[in-house]
Amino acid sequence: MARSNKPIVWGPFAAGGTLTAFLTPALILLTLLAALGHAPDLLAYERLHAVASHWLAKLVIVGIVFLSLWSAAHRLRITLYDLGMRADALVATVVYLIAVAGTLAAIVYLLRI
Amino acid sequence: MSERVVELEVLRYNPETDSEPHFQRYSVSCEEEWVVLDALNKIKETIDPTLSYRWSCHMAVCGSCGMMVNGEPKLACKAFLRTFDGVIRVEPLAHFPIERDLVTVIDDFVMKLKRVKPYLIPKQDKPVSEGEYLQTPAELKKYKQYTLCINCMLCYAACPEYGLIPNYIGPAAIALAHRYNQDSRDGGRDERQEEIAATEGVWDCSFVGACSEVCPEHVDPAGAIQQVKIKSMVDWYKEHLMPWVKK
Ligand code: SF4
Secondary structure (H helix, E strand, C coil): CCECCCHHHHHHHHHHHHHHHHHHHHHHHHHHHHHCCCCCHHHCHHHHHHHCCCHHHHHHHHHHHHHHHHHHHHHHHHHHHHCCCCCHHHHHHHHHHHHHHHHHHHHHHHHHC | CCEEEEEEEEEECCCCCCCCCEEEEEEEEEECCCEHHHHHHHHHHHCCCCCCCCCCCCCCCCCCCEEEECCEEEECCCCEHHHCCCCEEEECCCCCCEEECCEECCHHHHHHHHHCCCCCCECCCCCHHHCCCCCCHHHHHCCHHHHHCCCCCHHHHHCHHHHHCCCCCCHHHHHHHHHHHCCCCECCHHHHHHHHCECCCHHHCCCCCHHHHHCCCCCCHHHHHHHHHHHHHHHHHHHHHCCCCCC
């Protein structure tokens, strides 16, 4: 039997899953704090905006956004399959395209900074 | 020792006379500390000698008495009657064809097990005169957990992917392949990868994790499968993106 090419899509999924497991809870906490007006100075909007204007930071942010979106897209694809949607190729194309579109949007907004 | 009457609803199927499986109710007086297997044995001895099921050791070692108890895959010798209320429903292991009553046809699993070559394939053969293949405790620890599998197939009955995709190689076979791949004396990983790194291998797993939950020996096949996924991914990237790196 031939070895599968699934690692192409699974690699970013696993990486994104690991990232979101650590980052998402921190993000939720920070958003809550910010909403309550208690965001630590270091993470104030102006400072983060300044950080994001560096090209290296932009690269890192794009990486994180892509991996997180890809991970969610892949999870959704598998979940839909498990729920009985057998049009896997179609589902895969749609969800992966959404992840790519989100990443492109992030790139566009970051380039505007 | 106290006794109580236990009601069991057992799936019956005789391919010679029945067109379809059906349930049969038995009331049998059981000791408080009995397991489902004891109840079945008592039914067979005192009520209905035609009831068929597999069992052998009665101590969770042989792996023969796997069946669905109230819808969950369990070893009948480890399923204590006192943990169930009301009528206990006993069915053959899910996802396997029924041969007769609680006996299933397990050929599919046995074939898959063979395909992953679950035996040591030494890196290089050496004559007996050169002595044993030595191994440190740390090297042993890498795979010991996966040697505990008793081939009971509870994980296959629990796995929804196996139910959906009959060609999926499945938890125990992959865990066993991983057991030999992790063994410092073994050199057969490449051959096993042909099976377990295929689409029908680890990539049909969506990490439901039910296999590890039902495993009576705590093998954690789901963990093995995820480790194989990571290793197969590294293989893939090496092969396709860094072809100059030797395997
Ligand atoms: S991995 Fe566990 S549940 Fe699966 S066959 Fe082996 S012992 Fe049974």
